[in-house]
Amino acid sequence: MRLSRYFLPILRENPKEAEIVSHRLMLRAGMIKQEAAGIYAWLPLGLRVLNKVNAIIREEQNRSGALEIMMPTVQSADLWRESGRYEDYGKEMLRIKDRHERDMLYGPTNEEMVTDIFRSNVRSYKDLPLNLYHIQWKFRDEVRPRFGVMRSREFLMKDAYSFDLDYAGAKHSYNKMFVAYLRTFARLGVKAIPMVADTGPIGGDLSHEFLILASTGESEVFCHKDYLGFTPPAADVDFDDVAGLQGIVDKWTSLYAATSEKHDAAAFEALPADAKVSARGIEIGHIFYFGTKYSAPMKATVNGPDGKDVPVHMGSYGIGPSRVVAALIEAGHDEAGIIWPDAVAPFQVGIANLKVGDGTTDAACAKIYKALTAAGIDVLYDDRDERPGAKFATMDLIGLPNQVIVGPKGLAEGKVELKNRRTGARDLVSVDDCLVRLT
Numbered sequence: 001m002r003l004s005r006y007f008l009p010i011l012r013e014n015p016k017e018a019e020i021v022s023h024r025l026m027l028r029a030g031m032i033k034q035e036a037a038g039i040y041a042w043l044p045l046g047l048r049v050l051n052k053v054n055a056i057i058r059e060e061q062n063r064s065g066a067l068e069i070m071m072p073t074v075q076s077a078d079l080w081r082e083s084g085r086y087e088d089y090g091k092e093m094l095r096i097k098d099r100h101e102r103d104m105l106y107g108p109t110n111e112e113m114v115t116d117i118f119r120s121n122v123r124s125y126k127d128l129p130l131n132l133y134h135i136q137w138k139f140r141d142e143v144r145p146r147f148g149v150m151r152s153r154e155f156l157m158k159d160a161y162s163f164d165l166d167y168a169g170a171k172h173s174y175n176k177m178f179v180a181y182l183r184t185f186a187r188l189g190v191k192a193i194p195m196v197a198d199t200g201p202i203g204g205d206l207s208h209e210f211l212i213l214a215s216t217g218e219s220e221v222f223c224h225k226d227y228l229g230f231t232p233p234a235a236d237v238d239f240d241d242v243a244g245l246q247g248i249v250d251k252w253t254s255l256y257a258a259t260s261e262k263h264d265a266a267a268f269e270a271l272p273a274d275a276k277v278s279a280r281g282i283e284i285g286h287i288f289y290f291g292t293k294y295s296a297p298m299k300a301t302v303n304g305p306d307g308k309d310v311p312v313h314m315g316s317y318g319i320g321p322s323r324v325v326a327a328l329i330e331a332g333h334d335e336a337g338i339i340w341p342d343a344v345a346p347f348q349v350g351i352a353n354l355k356v357g358d359g360t361t362d363a364a365c366a367k368i369y370k371a372l373t374a375a376g377i378d379v380l381y382d383d384r385d386e387r388p389g390a391k392f393a394t395m396d397l398i399g400l401p402n403q404v405i406v407g408p409k410g411l412a413e414g415k416v417e418l419k420n421r422r423t424g425a426r427d428l429v430s431v432d433d434c435l436v437r438l439t
């Protein structure tokens with residue numbers, strides 16, 4: 001992409017309304033634009049990152065055996081009356097009337113709808129297990145939308161729903177998602193710690209929130225420091241290996257980790273002094289087993305091996321990709337701007353042409369741009385007629401991991417400068433070496 005043809009509305013001033021660094025940087029870098037309280041448009045740069053986050057989530061959901069579907073955002077209130085949640089959900093639900101005075105709503109989550117899809121199509125235990133997910137916009141009329149897309153009213157969610165014959169099956173489905181989440185967050189370049197979460201009237205221990213530590217997080221968290229050094233499961237993990245997956249989950253739940261809601265001060269205090277981490281955290285994912293809470297009232301049953309109809313055991317599994325984008329910035333930035341993990345950077349390489357109009361410089365930039373693009377690398381080529389300082393500031397602000405700085409001085413010696421955004425390391429290399437290093 002040539003920057004001269006791109007839409008990158010960068011703000012020079014710090015937007016006053018932004019209280020935390022991710023919100024500030026997302027606005028400054030032209031990633032998002034607020035359209036109403038807690039409702040955002042995603043501009044080209046922001047959407048690139050969001051799509052990369054979604055792609056990783058999708059790959060790991062698919063790897064675990066979950067199947068992608070797409071459910072609508074607008075739902076009929078009748079479904080929610082069946083589960084009893086239409087009245088219970090309260091003011092967070094955006095309720096809408098259509099022209100025929102029918103009660104509709106903008107989905108804050110999809111348990112009812114997916115249960116309806118299931119009951120209309122699945123009859124036998126032989127069709128289980130089943131896990132259906134989608135990546136779709138949700139609306140929750142949050143009391144205090146704030147921090148940009150971190151706590152917005154309209155936000156993107158990957159929500160998966162598992163269906164099993166019994167508790168044992170449901171537990172394996174839960175473990176699959178647990179392991180998929182560990183892999184997803186590791187690939188996104190963050191250390192997310194699974195923490196015990198409230199199970200409410202369902203009981204049991206099958207609910208975990210995945211949090212990353214950040215000083216601006218809204219949750220208060222307590223955990224064992226060793227979690228930060230754990231190695232995530234490998235790509236070849238066998239999702240059908242019941243005992244193997246249980247072993248991974250056991251390891252990742254063996255040490256103390258809880259948010260303030262489930263905090264056990266005595267257990268935490270018993271940890272060695274240097275193992276205690278007491279910090280703030282951001283909830284980026286949440287997995288939950290809820291048994292027959294929806295299947296029983298909504299009559300989502302299957303015919304079991306003994307010929308009897310039984311309500312299926314379900315779980316739901318959420319990740320907020322739009323919140324993840326903000327959380328990645330909270331975890332990766334400096335005074336100059338964003339430092340993206342390579343996997344989700346909007347462009348992997350930025351090329352700064354320091355003297356637009358100079359034949360040699362233009363030709364060198366064109367050569368690098370063409371070769372990298374041909375190699376399938378996302379490149380942003382700053383071909384604008386701008387001061388070098390402004391170009392450096394832009395590339396650092398938007399967080400391009402690798403930056404190639406091309407100017408007549410360096411080219412006179414046959415060299416371009418290769419800068420690493422994260423480490424700040426700069427190397428003078430030939431154009432050919434530069435291409436070898438980046439491809």
Ligand code: ATP
Nearest residue numbers: 149150151152155157283284285286318319320323
């Ligand atoms: P929170 O405690 O932050 O309100 P939640 O527990 O209500 O979140 P869940 O119902 O567990 O959220 O939804 C799954 C995921 O959706 C969350 O882990 C989070 O990543 C994301 N999410 C929830 N609410 C929002 C929001 N208002 N803005 C952005 N992402 C959100």
Ligand code: MG
Nearest residue numbers: 092140142151
């Ligand atoms: Mg909430």
Ligand code: MG
Nearest residue numbers: 209219283286
């Ligand atoms: Mg929560």
Ligand code: MG
Nearest residue numbers: 209283285286
């Ligand atoms: Mg939650």
